[in-house]
Amino acid sequence: MSSSKDPCSSAASSRGNWGSKLGFILAAGGSAVGLGNLWKFPYLAYSNGGGAGDQQGAGGFVLIYLLAVLVLGLPIMIAEMMLGKRTQTTPIGAFESVRPHSLWKHVGTLCVITGFLLLSYYSVIAGWTVEYTVKSVTSEFSNYDQAVSEEMVREQLWHDFVYSSEGEAALIIELGQKPESLSKALTDPKLNTLKQVVTDQEWKRLQQNEEGQAKLSELKKTLYPQKLFSEFIAHPWKQVLWAFVFLAMTVGVVIGGVSKGIERWSKILMPALFVLLIVLLGRMLMLDGAGKALSFLFRPSFEMVTASTVLNAMGQAFFSLSLGMGVLITYGSYMKKEDNLVSSSYSVVIMDTLIALIASVIIFSAIFSYNLVMKDGGTGNLFTAMPVIFMKLPGGILLCAAFYILVIFAALTSAISMLEAVVATFVDEFKWSRKKAVYIISAVTFVLGIPAALSYNLMSNVTIMGKTWIDFADFLCSNWFMPIGGLMLSLFVGFVFTKKDQREELPEAHCKWFPFPLFRVLVRYIAPVLVVVVLLGMLFGAIQ
Numbered sequence: 355m356s357s358s359k360d361p362c363s364s365a366a367s368s369r370g371n372w373g374s375k376l377g378f379i380l381a382a383g384g385s386a387v388g389l390g391n392l393w394k395f396p397y398l399a400y401s402n403g404g405g406a407g408d409q410q411g412a413g414g415f416v417l418i419y420l421l422a423v424l425v426l427g428l429p430i431m432i433a434e435m436m437l438g439k440r441t442q443t444t445p446i447g448a449f450e451s452v453r454p455h456s457l458w459k460h461v462g463t464l465c466v467i468t469g470f471l472l473l474s475y476y477s478v479i480a481g482w483t484v485e486y487t488v489k490s491v492t493s494e495f496s497n498y499d500q501a502v503s504e505e506m507v508r509e510q511l512w513h514d515f516v517y518s519s520e521g522e523a524a525l526i527i528e529l530g531q532k533p534e535s536l537s538k539a540l541t542d543p544k545l546n547t548l549k550q551v552v553t554d555q556e557w558k559r560l561q562q563n564e565e566g567q568a569k570l571s572e573l574k575k576t577l578y579p580q581k582l583f584s585e586f587i588a589h590p591w592k593q594v595l596w597a598f599v600f601l602a603m604t605v606g607v608v609i610g611g612v613s614k615g616i617e618r619w620s621k622i623l624m625p626a627l628f629v630l631l632i633v634l635l636g637r638m639l640m641l642d643g644a645g646k647a648l649s650f651l652f653r654p655s656f657e658m659v660t661a662s663t664v665l666n667a668m669g670q671a672f673f674s675l676s677l678g679m680g681v682l683i684t685y686g687s688y689m690k691k692e693d694n695l696v697s698s699s700y701s702v703v704i705m706d707t708l709i710a711l712i713a714s715v716i717i718f719s720a721i722f723s724y725n726l727v728m729k730d731g732g733t734g735n736l737f738t739a740m741p742v743i744f745m746k747l748p749g750g751i752l753l754c755a756a757f758y759i760l761v762i763f764a765a766l767t768s769a770i771s772m773l774e775a776v777v778a779t780f781v782d783e784f785k786w787s788r789k790k791a792v793y794i795i796s797a798v799t800f801v802l803g804i805p806a807a808l809s810y811n812l813m814s815n816v817t818i819m820g821k822t823w824i825d826f827a828d829f830l831c832s833n834w835f836m837p838i839g840g841l842m843l844s845l846f847v848g849f850v851f852t853k854k855d856q857r858e859e860l861p862e863a864h865c866k867w868f869p870f871p872l873f874r875v876l877v878r879y880i881a882p883v884l885v886v887v888v889l890l891g892m893l894f895g896a897i898q
């Protein structure tokens with residue numbers, strides 16, 4: 355790496371540094387822990403586990419995810435931080451300073467593009483959590499009785515019937531064979547007459563006596579959040595407004611700089627998040643469905659594993675650990691020379707994985723305790739399932755507010771890192787002031803986020819490859835840009851850095867839990883080959 359900058363260069367000090375190792379770990383952990391852990395991991399586990407109806411279990415997905423984290427996530431995280439720490443600069447400059455005037459710097463450019471795109475739609479979903487905090491504080495969830503239509507109740511009754519053993523037997527008689535899938539049976543026109551008969555009967559039964567009416571009111575409690583959620587995402591201006599509010603919070607932190615903004619806020623938000631999470635976990639483990647949640651998540655079950663499960667697990671490992679987007683190059687560039695890359699990466703990986711698992715236990719305990727079935731494959735679990743549970747628990751309003759505040763904190767620390775990676779690049783490369791960079795970049799991101807905010811309403815008919823803009827942007831970032839960025843990073847650190855360069859950053863004393871030869875094999879061969887296999891699988895349609 356003959357032309358690299360001197361790693362001891364004092365240029366770094368004017369860019370800012372982490373005040374302490376803990377500060378760095380909390381900031382990098384804050385970047386990793388986000389909607390990916392609280393929203394995406396549980397819904398991927400749910401859908402890859404076959405959903406609650408089929409009861410197959412997500413153990414296979416969880417195991418593959420853990421493997422992906424160890425074999426891909428950990429070495430690429432170390433490589434990414436190493437590049438930043440050694441060059442003390444941001445994505446584009448980092449590649450350029452090691453290999454000047456080469457095409458490598460465009461990996462940095464890809465990181466910046468991913469940063470813009472990711473933050474633009476991430477702030478839309480994060481904005482939902484702000485709306486939901488307001489909804490819980492204003493007790494909006496308790497108005498369920500007035501608003502749920504008979505039709506919604508009937509749909510749910512039909513659903514419960516189809517998924518019951520009595521229903522299954524009736525479907526076999528009606529169709530002359532076992533239905534291919536219960537979720538398809540829900541909308542099968544051949545079953546319309548049966549549906550009418552069953553729901554009429556059930557509806558009448560519920561009206562008959564007090565017991566039935568109590569059951570009906572319980573049912574409405576379950577349905578109301580679904581109605582609220584679909585009404586909310588159908589509101590174009592609300593989506594835009596909350597994305598704006600969330601971005602403004604992010605700007606408020608990033609404008610303060612590395613140690614006075616990002617580090618200081620990470621030290622407040624992350625411990626608060628841990629406390630809230632543990633309190634919620636304690637409460638949810640007391641519910642009846644907790645045992646079922648644990649076995650759904652952890653019982654090794656491979657019936658549901660397909661090529662897509664592997665892709666989903668790998669894509670999620672990249673997303674959840676914030677890899678392949680330059681965030682860790684940027685955060686690594688604020689590290690000090692003596693900082694330990696291995697122990698820092700372990701801390702971030704363990705924190706991130708534990709929180710994804712704890713969040714899933716919380717969400718599945720809730721879902722299974724009240725027999726909720728997520729008809730949207732689980733994407734709505736954070737917004738449609740959780741309020742149901744909270745409404746039913748004593749002190750639920752408080753717990754509900756605590757829950758959504760926790761999600762805001764997690765999303766905020768992640769958004770901060772995305773904005774910082776792009777801002778720092780413009781500061782380093784174009785010598786913009788931090789203020790100018792923060793305002794201009796967040797304004798552009800906000801505008802870019804508008805089609806994402808409109809994807810569930812005004813633009814719901816506009817699709818690319820069958821996906822709405824927000825889903826397409828997520829697909830591009832999580833399944834393509836981040837894995838490609840990660841692939842390039844591991845090749846760069848694996849082959850362009852000399853063994854001596856790598857050794858200097860990973861001295862013997864730091865490598866007790868991650869032997870240096872293992873790092874080299876993983877970063878040079880195993881991680882790149884795995885990423886390439888999955889990308890090719892996607893390209894040729896073997897993996898969807």
Ligand code: PFF
Pocket residue numbers: 385386387388389390391472672673674675676677679680681768769771772
């Ligand atoms: N890791 C974050 C999450 O799990 O929500 C998302 C993320 C943050 C991805 C920063 C990429 C990134 F650079």
